[in-house]
Amino acid sequence: MTTTEAQAVPDLRRGIAWTRARQMLGRTLVVLARATAIFVPVFLVATFVTFALRSLSGLSPARIQLGEEATPEAIARVEAQWGLNRPFLAQYWDWISGVVHGQLGTSWTNGADISTLIGLGLGVSLSVAVFALIIGMVFGFVLGTVAALRRTTWIDRAITGFVTVISVMPAFVVGIVLVAVFAVGLHLFPSAGYVPAQQGLGPWLAHITLPAIALSFDVIADVARQLRSSLVAAYRENYVTGAVVRGLSSRRIFFRHVLRNGLGPTLATLGLKFPALVGASVVTEWIFGLQGFGRFANDAAQAGDVPAVQGVLVVSIVLVVTFNLITNLVLARVTPASQRGV
Numbered sequence: 001m002t003t004t005e006a007q008a009v010p011d012l013r014r015g016i017a018w019t020r021a022r023q024m025l026g027r028t029l030v031v032l033a034r035a036t037a038i039f040v041p042v043f044l045v046a047t048f049v050t051f052a053l054r055s056l057s058g059l060s061p062a063r064i065q066l067g068e069e070a071t072p073e074a075i076a077r078v079e080a081q082w083g084l085n086r087p088f089l090a091q092y093w094d095w096i097s098g099v100v101h102g103q104l105g106t107s108w109t110n111g112a113d114i115s116t117l118i119g120l121g122l123g124v125s126l127s128v129a130v131f132a133l134i135i136g137m138v139f140g141f142v143l144g145t146v147a148a149l150r151r152t153t154w155i156d157r158a159i160t161g162f163v164t165v166i167s168v169m170p171a172f173v174v175g176i177v178l179v180a181v182f183a184v185g186l187h188l189f190p191s192a193g194y195v196p197a198q199q200g201l202g203p204w205l206a207h208i209t210l211p212a213i214a215l216s217f218d219v220i221a222d223v224a225r226q227l228r229s230s231l232v233a234a235y236r237e238n239y240v241t242g243a244v245v246r247g248l249s250s251r252r253i254f255f256r257h258v259l260r261n262g263l264g265p266t267l268a269t270l271g272l273k274f275p276a277l278v279g280a281s282v283v284t285e286w287i288f289g290l291q292g293f294g295r296f297a298n299d300a301a302q303a304g305d306v307p308a309v310q311g312v313l314v315v316s317i318v319l320v321v322t323f324n325l326i327t328n329l330v331l332a333r334v335t336p337a338s339q340r341g342v
Contacts, residue, residue, distance in 0.1 A: 129212075141223060144223060145231065193288075
């Protein structure tokens, strides 16, 4: 090989790497553009409907603060203090302007800043939800992969039966059993409460482990079933048959072809699971004594605290859109071009 040819090889490799980097950047920008185009109108419509619920509900801070026997004059005075006597669109503009800047308003029940209250509860729920998602991903991935690799065997049937059983077990029932066994019986974990991560990683993990396990059962079942179905379907594709004919090893076929093509639906399932883990764990938070996001939303709704409920809905919308965006970015990276329509 001449000196010129030796220099051309690194240049060619750099050119290929640069082309791949530009393609990846282009796909990322396309995903971001699509997400923005969807998020902006959805956010505006959802927040408008959310804010309109205040007028439709007939609730008022005066009724909460003064009681049902308050005089019309007292009600009008309190509502004027909250700016509720202004035109609807003017109220909405002030509210949405605050939302854009991270200000979700003031609670009708205690006058506290809603952003602060939600932030405290959201930190607890996110800790539990992320840990539950990690547990669900790890065990669901292992179970789904083993079931697909040992399809039609007793191992496949056993795993299918196991995930079917845990999928119908309510999280609050699992939580009660976990507390009875591991907290009360074996004294391995605390039965209730929460310790922030800033006060120590060990105590933080100890307090979120049991609630995370209770919430992870549904994730494990969904991930395992979806991954098994996707992998089994991928094994039946013609490109797998071609890879076998070419003499590729079973390990390479699995990681380079089967897994990459079968992973997309599973990731899409996770994109729907995480927001649900954050907001739909009210009963679990009650069992483990956690002042989380779901419990705050429940308390606000029962108290008729409309600004707090509006803040919860706004944060929920942002969580759903954000996690779906992350999921789409991951899908754009791992999903083959043939499935992206490229």
